[in-house]
Amino acid sequence: MKTALITGISGQDGSYLTELLLAKGYVVHGIVRRSSMIGNTSRLDAVYQDPHDSGRRLFLHHGDVTDAGLLVNLIRDIRPDEVYNLAAQSHVRVSFDLPDYTANVTALGAIRLLEAVRASGIDTRIYQASTSEMFGTAAPPQHETTVFHPRSPYGVSKLFAHWATVNYRESYGMFAVNGIAFNHESPRRGETFVTRKITRAVARIAAGLEKRVYLGNLDAVRDWGYAPEYAEAMWLMLQHGEPVDYVIATGRAATVRDFADAAFSHAGLDWRDHVEHDDRYERPAEVPELVGDPAKIEREIGWKARVYWDELARIMVDADRNALRSGT
Ligand code: NDP
Ligand code: GDR
Numbered sequence: 001m002k003t004a005l006i007t008g009i010s011g012q013d014g015s016y017l018t019e020l021l022l023a024k025g026y027v028v029h030g031i032v033r034r035s036s037m038i039g040n041t042s043r044l045d046a047v048y049q050d051p052h053d054s055g056r057r058l059f060l061h062h063g064d065v066t067d068a069g070l071l072v073n074l075i076r077d078i079r080p081d082e083v084y085n086l087a088a089q090s091h092v093r094v095s096f097d098l099p100d101y102t103a104n105v106t107a108l109g110a111i112r113l114l115e116a117v118r119a120s121g122i123d124t125r126i127y128q129a130s131t132s133e134m135f136g137t138a139a140p141p142q143h144e145t146t147v148f149h150p151r152s153p154y155g156v157s158k159l160f161a162h163w164a165t166v167n168y169r170e171s172y173g174m175f176a177v178n179g180i181a182f183n184h185e186s187p188r189r190g191e192t193f194v195t196r197k198i199t200r201a202v203a204r205i206a207a208g209l210e211k212r213v214y215l216g217n218l219d220a221v222r223d224w225g226y227a228p229e230y231a232e233a234m235w236l237m238l239q240h241g242e243p244v245d246y247v248i249a250t251g252r253a254a255t256v257r258d259f260a261d262a263a264f265s266h267a268g269l270d271w272r273d274h275v276e277h278d279d280r281y282e283r284p285a286e287v288p289e290l291v292g293d294p295a296k297i298e299r300e301i302g303w304k305a306r307v308y309w310d311e312l313a314r315i316m317v318d319a320d321r322n323a324l325r326s327g328t
Contacts, residue, residue, distance in 0.1 A: 001025055001026070001027055002024075002025070002026050002027070002081045002082065003026065003027045003028075003029065003078060003079065003080045003081050003082075004021050004026050004027070004028050004029070004080055004081065004082040004083070004084065005029045005030070005031075005074065005075070005078055005080040005082070005083045005084070006018060006021075006028065006029070006030045006031070006083075006084045006086060007030075007031045007065055007083075007084070007085050007086055007087035007109070007113065008031075008084075008085070008086030008087035008088065008129070009028075009030025009031065009032060009044065009060070009086070010030070010032050010033075010040055010041050010043060010044060011043070011086060011087075011090070011190075012043065012186060012188045012189050012190065012227055013086050013129070013184075013227060013230065013231055013234075014030065014043070014044075014084075014086050015043035015044055015047075015188055016186070016188070016227055016228045016230075016231040017084060017086070017231040017234060017235070018030065018044060018047055018058065019046070019047055019231075020228075020231050020232060020235060021235065022047055022057060022058060024235075025057075026057065027057045027058075027059070028057060028058050028059070029059045029060075029061060029074070029078050029080065030044075030058070030059070030060050030061070031060075031061055031062075031063040031064070031065070031070075031074070031087065032060050032061070032062060032063070033062070033063070033064055034062045041060065043188050044058075044060075061074060065085075065087045065105055065109030065110075065112060065113060066104055066105060066108070066109060066112075068112045068115070068116065071112055071113055071116040072116045072119060072120070074116075075116045075117055075120045075122065075124070076120050079120075079122050079124075080122075080124055081124065081125065082124065082125045082126075082127070082238050083113065083117060083124055083125070083126045083127070084126075084127045084129075084234060084238075085109070085110055085113050085126065085127065085128050085129060085161075086129045087105065087109055088105060088106040088109070088129065088154075088157075088158070089101060089102040089105045089106055089154070090106075090154070090190075091154070091190070091192065091193070092133060092152045092154045092155070092283065092287075093281070093283055094154075095152050095153040095154035095155075095157070096152060096153060096283065096284055098153075099153035102153045102154055102157050103153060103156075103157045103160075105157075106154060106157035106158060106161060107156075107157035107158070107160035107161050107164075109161075110128055110160070110161030110164055110165065111160075111161070111164040113126070114126065114164055114165065114168045114174075114176065117174065117176075118168060118172055118174065123175075124174075124175075125175040125176075125177075125238045125243075126165070126168075126174065126175065126176040126177070127177060127179060127234050127237060127238055128161055128162065128165040128176065128177065128178045128179070129179060129181065129234075130158060130161070130162045130165075130178035130179060130180045130181065130245070131155070131158045131180065131181060131182075132180060132181065132182040132183065132223070132247075132249070132290045132292060133150060133151070133152065133154060133155040133158060133287060133290075134148045134150050134155055134158055134159045134162060134180065135148060135149065135150075135287075135290060136148070136149040136150045136151040136155055136287050137149045137151060137287065137288065139289075140221075140253075140289050140290065140291035141251070141291045141292060141293040142247065142290065142291065142292055142293065143247055143292070143293040143295070143296065144180070144245060144246065144247055144296055151283075151285040151286065151287050152283065152285065152287075155287075162178050162180075165177070165178050166178070166245070169243055174243075175238075175243045176243060177237050177238070177240075177243045177244060177245055177246075178245040178246075179230075179233060179234055179237055179245075179246060179248050180245065180246065180247045180248065180292075181230055181233075181248040181249075182222070182223040182224075182225065182247070182248065182249035182250070182290055182291075182292040183195075183222045183223060183224045183225070183290070184224065184225040184226060184227040184229075184230040184248075185224055185225075185226070185227060185312055185316065186226060186227035186228065186312075186315075186316070187315070187316055187319030187320065187323075188227065189227070189316070194215065194256055194259070195224060195259060195263075195312070195313070195316060196316065196320075197213065197215070198213065198215075198259060198260050198263050198264075198313075199263050199313065199316035199317045199319075199320045200320050201213035201274070202263045202264055202266070202267050202269065202317050202320065202321075203267075203317065203320035203321045203323070203324045204324065205264075205267075205269060205274050206267040206268075206269060206321065207321075207324055209324075211274065212274050212275070212276050213274060213275055213276070214275075214276050214277070214278035214281065215256065215260070215275055215276075215277065215278070215281055216277070216278065216279070216280075216281030216282040216283070217256065217281075217282055217283075217286055218255060218256045218257040218260070218275075218277075219255055219256070219257070219288070220255065220256050220286060220287070220288060220289075221253050221254065221255050221288065221289040221290065221291065222253060222254070222256070222259075222290055222309075223249045223250055223251065223252065223253040223290055223291045223292045223309075224250070224253075224254070224259065224308075224309040224312055225248075225249065225250040225305050225307065225308075225309075225312070226305070226306070226307035226312055226315070229303075229305055229306060229307065230248055232303065233246070233248045233297065233301070233303045234248075236301050236302075236303050237297075237301065240300075240301060244300070246296055246297040246300075246301065247292045247293060247294055247296065247297060248292070248294065248297060248303070249291075249292020249293070249294045249305070250292070250294065250305035250307075250308050250309070251291070251292060251293060251294050251305070252291075252308050252309065253289070253290070253291040253309070254309045254310070257271075258309075259309060259313055260275055262309070262310045262313040262314070263313040263314075263316070263317050266313065266314045266317045266318075267317055267321070
């Protein structure tokens with residue numbers, strides 16, 4: 001029975017990865033931040049296991065990737081076969097307001113974890129959640145050898161974490177890999193990311209609860225995939241014979257405007273009647289066009305996206321309308 005440690009287990013990807021690993025028979029440990037509310041683990045409700053159940057395989061530990069001692073102790077005690085570093089201050093717009101904090105969590109958090117694994121001397125495979133944001137203004141389609149040009153404190157922090165992962169692999173021979181994931185979404189997506197913001201608004205507008213939604217740049221192009229499939233890619237990368245970095249993407253893209261059109265149309269609405277512009281959602285520097293080239297991961301690992309952005313919009317609208325109807 002394999003053991004995994006997931007940082008960021010309470011996030012969108014962490015919850016799907018946990019479900020995948022539990023289904024594969026893993027013992028899963030996750031780091032959750034202490035909160036004054038209990039709601040910060042709600043994405044894990046479906047797989048929650050009673051701490052008094054002797055057969056349980058999911059263990060949650062209070063912690064934070066800014067605490068090096070905690071990481072060292074956990075790695076030593078758990079001795080995981082696989083570590084997935086998904087913890088991050090992951091919101092690009094927010095990173096402009098909190099650059100120092102974002103770097104501490106997203107950049108230094110990654111190197112603290114790498115160092116904790118190295119110091120433990122345990123033979124552990126590490127997945128680092130790298131991002132298409134590192135490409136920034138590089139022309140599409142972006143692939144593994146495209147030159148990086150990040151455009152936000154978040155992108156810069158992730159680039160540090162990316163190179164730290166490469167450096168630990170090259171310096172110490174560790175099985176440490178970067179999945180350079182393009183945007184991936186789901187009904188569990190955080191509510192301030194643009195796709196979920198749109199699909200929640202569609203549900204509320206269709207129900208007569210609201211009239212409009214305020215957005216920033218509608219011209220941005222993104223390669224949106226379906227998050228559960230990306231959790232599968234993460235796991236596959238750690239099962240591979242060699243530690244190799246891969247782009248994880250669908251290869252198809254659309255503008256924010258296209259996504260809004262698909263989402264509103266699915267509910268029988270016209271986006272032009274309900275979307276308004278608000279400058280506050282613009283960024284000091286924008287990433288105009290991210291379209292991934294997934295050829296390498298398709299060829300070498302056999303992973304391929306199955307859900308593309310327009311179907312994703314429909315999945316998310318349906319989920320938000322159902323949640324509104326059932327009051328969840
Ligand atoms: P989320 O924002 O949904 O989840 C982030 C997770 O990190 C949450 O569990 C959060 O905890 C946790 N976290 C934040 N700060 C800390 C900290 N200081 N210590 C410990 N945990 C912390 O992100 P996603 O699930 O969407 O993404 C997972 C990872 O993949 C992130 O690193 C993200 O940057 C990266 N990524 C995501 C992409 C996407 O399109 N979704 C694309 C490319 C990369 P809490 O719940 O308490 O906030
Ligand atoms: P992104 O996702 O910045 O790509 O980062 P987000 O959904 O925030 O923005 C996508 C694009 O939409 C434009 N946009 C808006 N964005 C938000 N959040 N709110 C708005 O109202 C709005 N209007 C237009 C943005 O300007 C942008 O161009 C996500 C995160 O998950 C990162 O952690 C991850 O690394 C990258 O995807 C890949």
